[in-house]
Amino acid sequence: MESLRFTGSGSEYFKIWIVNVLLTIITLGLYYPWAKVRNRRYFYANSTLDSRNFEYHATGKQLFVGFLITMVFFIAYNLIAQVSPQGSIILLLVLFIAIPWLIWRSLMFNMRVTSFSNVYFSFEGQLGKAYINYLLYPFILLLLMYGLPAAAFFMGMDDIATAQAMGEGAVVETSAMLTTFLPIAMFVAFIVAFYFYAVIKKKNTEYVINGSRYGQGIFKTNVESKKFLMINLKTMGLSFLVMLILGVVVGILGGSDTIMMFSNPESMKHGRIPEGFALAMGIAYLIMIFAMILIMSYTMTRQRTYTYENTFLDDKISFASTLRARDFSWVMLSNLFLILVTLGLAFPWAKVRMAKLMLENTLVDTEHGFDVYLSEKQEAQSSLGEQIGDAFDVDVGVAF
Amino acid sequence: MIKGHWHQEGSASRIDALFSINDLGRYALELKNGTVYRGELSHLEVTERLGNVARKLTLENGSVFVTLDNDAIDTIFKNQQKINGFVHYLETHLSSIAVALVITLFTAFSFFKWGIPWTSQKIAHALPYETNQLISSGTMDFLDKYMFEESNLSEEKKNQIIQHFKVKLSPLSREDDSQIEYKLHFRSWSMGDQAIPNALALPSGDIILTDKFVELSSNQDEIDSVLLHEMGHVVHRHGLEMLIEGTFVTITVMMISGDGSGLGDMGIGLGSALVSSSYSRGHESEADLYAFKKMLLADIDPVSFSNIMNRMTTYMKEEENNRTRETNITKKSNGNVLDYFSSHPSTQERVELANRYSECFKEGLRVCK
Numbered sequence: 001m002e003s004l005r006f007t008g009s010g011s012e013y014f015k016i017w018i019v020n021v022l023l024t025i026i027t028l029g030l031y032y033p034w035a036k037v038r039n040r041r042y043f044y045a046n047s048t049l050d051s052r053n054f055e056y057h058a059t060g061k062q063l064f065v066g067f068l069i070t071m072v073f074f075i076a077y078n079l080i081a082q083v084s085p086q087g088s089i090i091l092l093l094v095l096f097i098a099i100p101w102l103i104w105r106s107l108m109f110n111m112r113v114t115s116f117s118n119v120y121f122s123f124e125g126q127l128g129k130a131y132i133n134y135l136l137y138p139f140i141l142l143l144l145m146y147g148l149p150a151a152a153f154f155m156g157m158d159d160i161a162t163a164q165a166m167g168e169g170a171v172v173e174t175s176a177m178l179t180t181f182l183p184i185a186m187f188v189a190f191i192v193a194f195y196f197y198a199v200i201k202k203k204n205t206e207y208v209i210n211g212s213r214y215g216q217g218i219f220k221t222n223v224e225s226k227k228f229l230m231i232n233l234k235t236m237g238l239s240f241l242v243m244l245i246l247g248v249v250v251g252i253l254g255g256s257d258t259i260m261m262f263s264n265p266e267s268m269k270h271g272r273i274p275e276g277f278a279l280a281m282g283i284a285y286l287i288m289i290f291a292m293i294l295i296m297s298y299t300m301t302r303q304r305t306y307t308y309e310n311t312f313l314d315d316k317i318s319f320a321s322t323l324r325a326r327d328f329s330w331v332m333l334s335n336l337f338l339i340l341v342t343l344g345l346a347f348p349w350a351k352v353r354m355a356k357l358m359l360e361n362t363l364v365d366t367e368h369g370f371d372v373y374l375s376e377k378q379e380a381q382s383s384l385g386e387q388i389g390d391a392f393d394v395d396v397g398v399a400f
Numbered sequence: 401m402i403k404g405h406w407h408q409e410g411s412a413s414r415i416d417a418l419f420s421i422n423d424l425g426r427y428a429l430e431l432k433n434g435t436v437y438r439g440e441l442s443h444l445e446v447t448e449r450l451g452n453v454a455r456k457l458t459l460e461n462g463s464v465f466v467t468l469d470n471d472a473i474d475t476i477f478k479n480q481q482k483i484n485g486f487v488h489y490l491e492t493h494l495s496s497i498a499v500a501l502v503i504t505l506f507t508a509f510s511f512f513k514w515g516i517p518w519t520s521q522k523i524a525h526a527l528p529y530e531t532n533q534l535i536s537s538g539t540m541d542f543l544d545k546y547m548f549e550e551s552n553l554s555e556e557k558k559n560q561i562i563q564h565f566k567v568k569l570s571p572l573s574r575e576d577d578s579q580i581e582y583k584l585h586f587r588s589w590s591m592g593d594q595a596i597p598n599a600l601a602l603p604s605g606d607i608i609l610t611d612k613f614v615e616l617s618s619n620q621d622e623i624d625s626v627l628l629h630e631m632g633h634v635v636h637r638h639g640l641e642m643l644i645e646g647t648f649v650t651i652t653v654m655m656i657s658g659d660g661s662g663l664g665d666m667g668i669g670l671g672s673a674l675v676s677s678s679y680s681r682g683h684e685s686e687a688d689l690y691a692f693k694k695m696l697l698a699d700i701d702p703v704s705f706s707n708i709m710n711r712m713t714t715y716m717k718e719e720e721n722n723r724t725r726e727t728n729i730t731k732k733s734n735g736n737v738l739d740y741f742s743s744h745p746s747t748q749e750r751v752e753l754a755n756r757y758s759e760c761f762k763e764g765l766r767v768c769k
Contacts, residue, residue: 012451015497019490022500025507038450038487045453052414053454071651078647083534117414118407118464215412375410 001320002366004359007053008046010349016042017348033067034060043351044114047359050366052117058109097135104130111212120375125211133207137200144193152185194236198229205307214313215373221311231302235295242291246284290333297329308362316368323361331357404467406431419457419465421476429465437463446477449488511652512675517682520644524637529579535639536604543608544587551586551611558586561609564620569627572694576635580605584627586614594719597712601630603639616711624698625691625705632690638683645679688750692757696766702757709750 020035037060044056073095081088104127111121202225209221301323308321335350406417406429416432421441429437437459445458455473457465467473490496551558562584570582588611589596595612602608607630609623617623633639692702760768 008451008453015491016451018497018500018504019487021504022490023487025504025511041450042453045450052412055456074651075647078650079643117412118466119410119412215410371411371413373412 001318001363002050003322004047004049004362004364006046006352006356006359007048008042008352008355010352013042013352014348029071031060033063036060036063043355047355049116049364050370052370055115056113057115058113062113100130100134101127103134107208107211115375116214117370117373118375119215119370119373122213122376123211124213125207129207133200133204137196137203141193141196141200144189144196146189148189148192149182149186152182156181194232195225195229198225198232201225201228201232201303209307209311213376215375217314217317217373219311219313220315221307223307223310227306228303231299231306234302235299238295238298242288242295246287246291249287250284293332294325294329297325297332301325301328316365318365320363321361322363323358327357327361402467402469402472404465404469407464407466409462409464414466417465419467429459437461441476446473449474451491512649513678516645516648516652517641517679520641520648521636523644524640527640531640532603532605532634532637535643536602536606539602540585540606548587548589548608548610551588553586553611553614557614561586561614561623564624565627568698569624569631569694572628572698573631573635580634582607582631582634584609586611588612597715599626599630601633603634603637605634607631607634612715613712616715617708618711619704621700621704622708624700625695625702626708628691628694628698629687629705631694632687633683635690636683636686638680638687641683642676642680646676649675685749685753688753692754692768696757696761696768701761702754703761706751706754706758709754 016038020031020038023031024035037056037058040056040058044054047054073091077088077091080091104125107123107125111123114121202223205223206221209219212219301321302325304321304323308319311319313319331353335346335353338346338350402419404417404419405414407414418430419427420430421427425441427439427441427444431437439460443460447456449455449470452468452470454466454468455470457467457473459465490500565582565584573580573582582605585606585608587608589598590612596610597612597616598610599613600608607627609626613626614623617626688705691705695702695705757768
């Protein structure tokens with residue numbers, strides 16, 4: 001096992017970054033796709049394994065079409081959202097339906113323009129499966145979460161209506177049934193949805209990794225939803241703990257004000273938020289950001305470790321992640337702080353720090369070597385439709 | 401001699417190789433296994449220089465030579481790749497970095513300070529008048545539903561204000577934009593048990609006066625001065641400008657932070673709020689100026705405006721004090737920080753401008769310099 005390395009430096013990247021910003025400003029934003037290419041090229045080419053480097057091959061011209069379309073869509077959405085809420089909902093719906101296609105397209109594009117040691121990656125996942133993974137499953141999740149309790153509620157209401165026709169006593173009885181049944185329905189729905197969420201994570205991970213190719217080499221992952229479920233359960237446990245701590249903090253700092261707020265919510269309506277309470281809320285907010293980063297780091301690193309150790313290239317080259325939650329959250333938090341105090345100028349250093357951390361904690365088995373790999377012949381891309389799809393670049397949330 | 405690796409086309413396997421040139425513009429690539437490739441330098445494809453990342457030369461047969469010796473490659477291919485040369489030149493020269501930094505900061509500042517408001521104003525005025533109607537449709541219903549209650553003023557008082565507006569103020573706006581149709585509304589607005597004195601204008605020309613405002617005003621001139629201020633907002637299309645400015649800010653911010661992590665968003669959100677409130681301070685000053693100019697024409701002393709503004713501020717402060725006394729909490733003064741977020745210019749500035757116009761009024765001038 002050998003870890004990847006990052007050979008770039010913050011000061012070198014700063015120069016590239018500031019020139020990118022300058023040219024983007026001078027060209028009123030039109031240089032942006034070219035700037036993006038230079039950024040990517042820098043980070044890919046400086047990522048090395050076994051003294052071989054990655055390469056990013058997309059050109060600014062390729063990204064430009066998608067950039068224009070994204071901008072037009074974004075401006076249109078912003079303006080329409082102000083003018084007519086219905087219009088913006090329709091646009092969002094269109095976007096929602098287009099998302100699986102966009103994800104599929106950008107996976108194909110991004111893999112196709114990436115090479116390692118002179119051999120290109122590619123993606124062969126199917127569009128249909130993208131729709132199942134990124135539209136159908138999330139939709140089922142929503143149904144599970146809200147559908148069952150809603151059904152229980154409306155059925156109960158229906159019963160009450162019938163009971164009303166029958167008389168006073170029946171109504172009381174049925175509403176009692178409703179009040180006991182509804183929480184149970186909600187609880188069951190929550191458990192089922194929680195489990196299904198882990199299933200989705202498994203399916204998405206498999207879709208992306210199993211569809212990836214390195215030359216003729218095939219990536220394969222074998223993950224189980226049970227493991228993701230355990231990670232999610234622990235995440236939930238941690239979140240409860242944080243909420244408990246926050247509650248105590250607000251209680252102590254806010255003191256009597258807080259108790260007053262909760263015992264007499266009416267007082268809030270009159271626009272009187274006591275100062276003690278405001279202070280407590282402010283501190284609680286800071287702790288919450290801090291805790292959120294910690295919890296997110298925990299979940300992310302655990303999932304990464306689990307996924308990597310179950311991923312193989314051609315059943316023989318194995319992977320591992322040694323990224324720890326505390327290191328990840330430390331770099332994340334200190335980066336945030338650096339960027340804030342320097343008004344953004346520390347951004348290049350922050351990005352390099354993060355890249356170093358991620359790469360140095362990614363291990364690959366280099367014993368078998370990569371010499372047998374050859375780039376697959378890629379079919380030429382020509383039609384405009386494909387070009388447009390090519391250029392969109394959506395993050396899928398499976399870091400690899 | 402440049403050291404590097406050679407790859408066959410599309411292959412990951414590599415062989416150590418040495419690259420050299422002769423005086424006739426030809427190259428020789430000697431592989432460790434004894435094979436030698438020769439050819440014209442001009443037939444080679446070279447990747448653009450970027451920092452110190454590995455450089456790739458593609459031979460005619462599709463095979464590639466990869467090396468980290470960027471400087472040597474640059475010396476050989478000095479005459480090629482002019483465009484990239486420029487970007488790389490910028491990236492490697494300290495003076496140009498410094499210039500880029502200064503230009504970036506300066507442009508960013510001027511863009512936010514003057515560029516966005518100026519462009520938004522131009523766009524807002526270039527759009528057809530109906531756009532104003534479009535963006536205010538539904539707003540009145542929303543306000544009525546969630547904020548306002550019916551006015552408790554007498555019909556007589558309302559009619560008197562409306563009649564006066566029609567006779568005295570409406571004609572003043574004729575020369576601005578004949579398409580605007582003003583309409584006055586009276587509503588009662590309170591937060592908790594406190595009635596709020598305020599006047600608001602929608603881009604469509606609907607002007608809303610709250611009961612408390614009418615109550616606090618001591619004469620017709622004061623009401624007129626505030627109405628003129630609101631008309632200023634409508635004439636200058638501030639509603640539309642705000643909308644366009646908001647879009648600009650969001651897009652710019654998105655492009656700057658495009659490749660960043662989501663965490664930067666928090667800082668950016670704060671920045672956007674600061675920028676937006678600075679724009680609306682500009683709008684308030686513009687509306688003030690409009691009101692003062694019209695007041696000179698309508699023979700109203702601009703001091704009325706500062707009178708009613710002062711009275712409203714005093715009223716709000718007193719209410720605030722009463723409340724804090726009730727709950728026995730000493731109020732800390734954190735007003736200075738909050739001023740940055742305030743959407744209105746400082747009262748002092750506004751009063752000074754009002755006084756200047758009042759001087760002109762007393763001298764009987766119609767235009768104030």
